[in-house]
Amino acid sequence: MKIAFGADHAGFHLKNHLVSLVRSLGHEVEDFGTFSESSVDYPDFAVLVAEAVETCRSERGVLICGSGVGMSIAANRFSGVRAVLALTEAQARLARGHNDANVLCLGARLSGVVLAEDAVRAFLSTAFEGGRHVPRVAKLSSCGVAAARPDTLPPSRSK
Template sequence: MKLAIGNDHVGFELKPIIVDYLKELGHEVQDFGAYSSERTDYPLYGKKVAEEVASGNVDAGILICGTGVGISIAANKVKGIRAVVCSEPYSAKLSKEHNNTNVVAFGSRVVGSELAKMIVKEWLKATFEGGRHVKRVEMMQQMEK
């Protein structure tokens, strides 16, 4: 898969660990910043990654900030994005299976690197189940109009 990743200054230290892990799994990764631990604003990076996903330039996105909450809210402002913030793998897996999420976010102040890897792994290997969940995803898409 071709993946976009973005972070604010708080997620800067965790990002290279996740990028290396994604590459080990065989994924192509595009980094949309931030590129230092200098204070910055998470909406900038949530938007950049979300726009790449929504445009189809990448298959999915991964976002990191302090909690994952702010950056996921920013990403969800972009039409076509269904971003989820997760602190454990089970919710990540079900978010893809039931909600067809296309961006996952987590917080570097909430999860350590090994738990972040587990979240990413479960989310990436999960697939949308369709069926009864299609109607609900379509309802969310209608809300964007």
């Protein structure tokens, strides 16, 4: 599987560690940087990874910033990208199994190396369960469309 990686300065060291881990697990990696501890803007790297996943150049992505929040906000602006902030193995496993998440966001300042390794392993090894989750995931693609068109909202949300 091809995995796209990106990080800002806060995630630089953790990214490098996780890139090595993912390669050792037999996956191909495309590392979009950053390549130093110099201060950079996290959206620049979220865009590169999200575009790689959106266009299917990479099957999945991993983004790392200080909290993981900014990366997930930026990545989720791309069609077909389902980015999740998962700081534990259980969150990563459920995000893959139930939500078909394709971008994992990590907070370098919030989780240690071992927790991040566990989350990445779970994210890469867990398959989407399908079944009852398929229509739910399909609805994610129309969330913005429904918000723009009140006639498509469920009765409880329409005015």
